[in-house]
Amino acid sequence: MMRERAQASTSILALVAAARVAVGAAMIIAPSRIFSPGSGTETLLMRTIGIRDVVLGSGGCAAWARGQEGELRRWATVGLASDGADFVTGLRSKPLVGSSGALIATLSPVPFVAAGILGLTRSLRRS
Secondary structure (H helix, E strand, O other), X not given: OHHHHHHHHHHHHHHHHHHHHHHHHHHHHOHHHOOOXXXXXXXXXXXXXXXXXXXXXXXHHHHHHXXXXXXXXXXXXXXXXXXXXXXXXXXXXXXXXXXXXXXXXXXXXXXXXXXXXXXXXHHHHHO
């Protein structure tokens, strides 16, 4: 039972890392498929966010591939901190981007935050 929990938490964290790489790569390669850029600056910002996600996700994937669960948890924690900051920034963004933009900015990181919390909580509960 304990081993199954360990595998489930590691699997969740590995899936989050892989999803982060995929989403980040899409943001770099085809940002206009994710949003309608109003300027080159917005496209540049979307790509830099993509780069961040590819780096964070790649670190987590590499740790998972090496079987280093503690290192995977560290990468997941850094990713969760980043996503949490994105969430908080989204909550405060209405004056800058309007209600619709603020809603998108706030809700976009929620799946990563939820999955990160779930994976880390399960991982820490068993250690």
